[in-house]
Amino acid sequence: MAALDRSLISRLPLFQGLTPDEQSEILRDARSSRYAKETAIFAQEAEAHSFFVLIAGHIRVVRTTPDGQQVIARYISEGEIFGVAAALGRTTYPASAVAAVDCVVLAWPNALWPDLARRFPVFGAATYRTVGSRLQETQTRVVEMSTEQVEQRVAHALLRLANQTGRKTDSGIEIDFPISRQDIAEMTGTTLHTVSRLLSKWEEKGIIVSGRQKVTVKDAHRLVVLAENRDKG
Ligand SMILES: Nc1ncnc2c1ncn2[C@@H]1O[C@@H]2COP(=O)(O)O[C@H]2[C@H]1O
DSSP, X not given: OOSOOHHHXXXXXXXXXXXXXXXXXXXXXOEEEEEOTTOEEEOTXXXXXXXXXXXXXXXXXXXXXXTSOEEEEEEEOTTOEESHHHHTTOSBOSSEEEESSSEEEEEEEGGGHXXXXXXXXXXXHXXXXXXXXXXXXXHHHXXXXXXXXHHHHHHHHHHHHHHHHEEEETTEEEESSOOOHHHHHHHHTOOHHHHHHHHHHHXXXXXXXXXXXXXXXXXXXXXXXXXXXXXXX
């Protein structure tokens, strides 16, 4: 692995509970790469050769439907392992991973996964925990998509992003990477027009502040009320 900040890597949740020597052994087989904003780390349907950990930046996981529509499956934050479903048995990537900002990524060949998980059970268990919590999040979103009105879905998406990547500022919780209204529409199965209408309405009510590719949640409590459809005004 190229010279990356080792102290930063050793603090990642994925490496907790491993000795410095064990961490070094796992990292020995990793390749570190930089990806400029909007470049792909892997492409949907490409042969799955590696699994990855995001060291710096944010990544969008995007699936393109046969008729060309794009859906944002989720965002990946610093420290997360990804592309791992492929290591666990798939032969192609189910979606594309695209750098939402400039990123630094570690990659391991998939062929090493069974051996790494066997030799370092703590690392294996941390990976399975991540996959498990993603499965839970996916199921939550399936229920949201099939039962909630669009206003609730957009409110839930903003709360999830604020929770996952939020940065506290004087004006509220700022989603810590560039996110457009189109991105929010692709996450919630609606149109740019509807997202723009909702964000403008919430901005007028003082619930959020939105700028170009930026959203800050000013009043998380009221957004929760909207997400749970308890708003009476
Ligand atoms: N059918 C699918 N449609 C959209 N995204 C998917 C699908 N299956 C898996 N993914 C996502 O694609 C991601 C690829 O990296 P991961 O394996 O970490 O996690 C995977 C899921 O988040």
